[in-house]
Amino acid sequence: MFDLDIPVFDCIVSSSGSFANLLLIFSGVGVSRFRCVSLLLLCRCLIMEHPGVFELRPSKSAPTIHVRVLRSWVPDYRDNELHFLLVDQEGLGIQAVTKENDCTNVRSRLQIQGCYEISRYACVDVDDFTAVITHPAMIRLGSASVFTPIADTQELPTQYFDFATRRKMEIQAKKERGIVDFIGIYLKLEDKTSKKGRPYVVLTLRDISNQDMSVALWKEIATSTHRFNRRNIETAASPAIVAFTSLKVNDQNGLQLQSTNATYVFVNPHHLEAELLKEMWQSQEPHHPALQIMPDNFVPIADLLQLQTTEIKGRTFNIKAEITEIETTKGWSYKACPKCNQSVLQVNTQWFCTTDGMQEKANTMYRIIVTLSDNTETIKGVIFDQAGRQLLGMTCEQLAEKENPINTLYSLMAKEALMSIQLQHDKRMRTLKCIVNKASYPVVKNIEATSSSVTVTDAIKTPAPTTPGQKGSTATGAKRQLEFDDSDPSLERPGKRSLTN
Structure with a gap:
């Protein structure tokens, strides 16, 4: 029937049974394309315990x-x-x-x-x-x-994606209803309002081609926590990889993606493309322009303290402030679930996450309680992991290994930093507190003398050069403001039933 030797057959039987794995096996041993198809069908019969969905066709048999x-x-x-x-x-x-x-x-x-x-x-x-x-x-x-x-089994994947290349997006954009899955490295998140006053959230991400892409999530997705967990994305350790399903693609002013009713958002999915994105990011780590906070929209802390609950919900603010106090009596780190970054509870040698269940290990992440001050007011805050690494230049695990980590923490004080924060109401203190998700120090250029022999007369005649204000670096392709025209009738769904969980 087939001239298939024993080593190849053993590889097939020991494989996961996926077409991708089998195709690699057959290609590696020089099997022709025609024979690949036949061998794949044979292997499906040998490997699969239950029928799959590959053979299902309209109006044909419907096996269990x-x-x-x-x-x-x-x-x-x-x-x-x-x-x-x-x-x-x-x-x-x-x-x-x-x-x-x-x-x-x-x-x-x-x-x-x-x-x-x-x-x-x-x-x-x-x-x-x-x-x-x-x-x-x-x-x-x-x-x-x-x-x-049936019993939960690892044989049935817990996620499914069909990520599109740039070329596929361009093709889908020409269709009346072009739908794609997308994955990229999270750069920033902005709250916006359409021309008709409809709120939406825009995420800027970098894809595997090292180009930036904007994804707009309309309110029905952006406010559904089981579809889009904003806090998990904003507090995730860098690089945070974000995957989106079922996005509508258009090419009116360059490629743009926006949510549909079928859109779900996942942080750090278990996928080969996510690993490739992480490798790409790490190779560029010294040049992370997306971590710089734009300096032209800082809000005084005094103004933030006057905001009402409806004015702070879901919004991110930029401040320029110093850390004037650090509270270490309650610790400065926490044990986090490696999947969702939530706090975990120790159970013998394992860790229990209320969302993801038992975990073999837990990550150590920053949670530094501080007081922040600018020239207008002070506010209590918590610096989480990404901001902590950006300010200290090391991971929480690396700091914990130092002989005196508290001294390193205190080195953060009295230094003006640029911070991206979210506000929360502290019910016990009846005031506002902030969550610091990103932070960086202002860039300062060193001006060196062109000659070591400068006379006093020259110094008097020539005024010292001043350093111009630094503009925050923007990621490639992210300069154009994303504007969505919500005149599209598909965006207006009055009286529509709420999304199904």
Whole structure:
């Protein structure tokens, strides 16, 4: 049948069974493209314990499948539909849809990240208006469908992405409904308002081609914490890698991306492209222009203290201030979950995170309690990990290894720094406090004399040169202000039902 030797067969059987791994194996041993297809089909029969979604086609057989439910959403203009993204053991995704009266029934039986054996469904044609992935078929679910929960298994991936290249984005932008997944290195986040007064959030990221891209998240996504956890992104250790699903792409004034009802945002996903981005960033580490805070929009602390709750929610402010006090009696670090950066609790030799469960290890991260002052007022604050590393020039673990780390902490005092902060109400003290997410020291240029022999007369006649005010460096391609025209009728959905979790 096939002239397949034993070593190659052993490699196939021991592999994960994914097409990507198998294709690499076959290519490495010089198997032709035609034989690759045949061998892949053979290996699917040998390796797969359960049928996958690869063979599913419209109006064809619908075998029992084992899948994990990753996401759910209600598409634009389709309040009577509920869509799901399913992934099988090969890491292949397929979109499922239920309609009308079946929505409530199916929603109650499928949990996000739950693993199920699904039978009694139909394979239907893809609806171009609602499709977010490229599988040639969609699964139609209903009250008659059978969902049997199965044990959570590592064989079913917990994430699924189909990241687009710049070229693919350009092609998708020409379509009426071009949808892409995107991943990049987080640079900055801004709150904006459209021409019609509609608030949205814009993230600037750097992609694998080392170019900057702006992603706009409309209010329905930006204010949904299970879709977009802003604090996790702003406090994540640099470089923070952010992945987006199902973004609408257009090319009106250069490539722009914006959220749809199917958009989810993930921080530091487990993906090869995320690792490549980290390597790219680390190779450029001495030149991190995105970490510089723009100096032309600083707000006096006295003005911040006058703001009301509605004026501070979800907003980031820039201040220029000194650290005048450091409180170390409550510690200056905390143990954090390696996945979400939340505080963890020690359980014997492991660590428990309320979000991600038991972890083998925990990260040590900065949480420095300080008082900040400018020439107008003072405010209590907390410096978290990214800002702490930027000010101290070392990780929290490196500081902890020093003989006297407290002395190093006190070296931060009485130095004017540029800080990006968020405000919170301190209910106990009945005042505002701030969270410092980013920080840097003003850039100072050293002016050297061109000659060591300068006479007193020359010094009197020639005034000392002054250093011009430094402009913050902006990332490549991020100079143009991102403006979205919300006259697009797809952006106005009055009376629309809230998004499904």
